[in-house]
Amino acid sequence: MSAVTEVQNNTTEALAALLDGGEGSLVTLVAGETRVAAHRAVLAAASPVFAAMFAHDMLEASCGQVSIDDVEGPVLRLLVAYTYTLQAPQLPDTAAQLLSAADKYGLSALKAACERQLMSQLAVETAAATAVTAVRHSCPDATRAAVAFIKDHLQVMATRGWADAVLEYPQEVIEVSSMLGEPPAEASSPAATGGGSTPNSDSQPHSGHSRTPAAAAPPTSARHTPPPDDAAVCRFRSLSEEERGRRLIEAAKEGEVEVVRALLAAGADVGSRSGAGGTALHWAAWRGHAAVVRLLLSAASDPNARSQGGETPLHLAVWNGHAEAAAALLQAGADRGVRTNSGNTALDIARRYNHQEIVSMLTQS
Secondary structure, X not given: OOHHHHHHHHHHXXXXXXXXXXXXXXXXXXXXXXXXXXXXXXXXXXXXXXXXXXXXXXXXXXXXXXXXXXXXXHHHHHHHHHXXXXXXXXXXXXXXXXXXXXXXXXOHHHHHHHXXXXXXXXXXXXXXXXXXXXXXXXXXXXXXXXXXXXHHOHHHHHOHHHHHHHHHOHHHHHHHHXXXXXXXXXXXXXXXXXXXXXXXXXXXXXXXXXXXXXXXXXXXHHOOOOOOOHHHHHHHHOOOHXXXXXXXXXXXXXXXXXXXXXXXXXXXXXXXXXXXXXXXXXXXXHHOOHHHHHHHHHOOXXXXXXXXXXXXXXXXXXXXXXXXXXXXXXXXXXXXXOOOOOOOOHHHHHHHOOOHHHXXXXXXX
């Protein structure tokens, strides 16, 4: 049975189940100012991520509302529409964003359709962004197509699109450069960049940086993060303890390494909890922000803290298949034998969702 056929069958059963679902069958998804009401059963039938979320009333899902922070409102509407229709929209302008959302929520057929759209609309100005998107979301066909296009149109590396990609995703550009047959160090040498520097992979681009096509940072700089900014630390210290804890959780959700670092330096409590009992470490693990996971662990975050549903950060990392975050948690002493309130260990979850790399990790003695 194909993946699409299986989802179609599941969705048919989910639609039938709505007849007696009652008010509790609805959940509101929130992205910025956009609010989309949907049926839990339909979302869960199409997406293993939503299924896991609703199965145990995890985090804010138990309140009937889920914040989708890294998906724009229009894209969220398309995502939800797909779970009901199983028809991928032909909207070239949103293909990359929709692919990212489909990847995050495990909608493989939608992701494949978006990948085909990206391949069909390759152009000089957009090829760099397409290549980065393909690498970031493990799309081998789109990656090969984008690299082949860039080889045939080397002027791509003189576009603003390439410069933006270099500044925002240096590691992905280095990987693309290696596929082009050029040593990544060539594009990142001081001579090529005029002695300038670029932000590391965990920081955001700043308007003061020169956007030149050859501004990629060497691999080592992408793994190095500077100490927290003293001004930011002082600003955070002026906040209440409760507000520092709230901001730490929000920064962990978004993977904002430098904000997390500054908040920790300002004394934010790593044990602060969100409404449903999740710590900053829970959220970083759930979202797969491995750098934030490691940073929080280095600040003595409890790898075995449990949410209201009994989930540890390891359970949440495993649910979404975030192997790097799971490995960091295990190295920090996460207990792989802990069971959720419904009786699941991390290994049970990894096997259920066929995360083979994590299954191997958890079964190692």
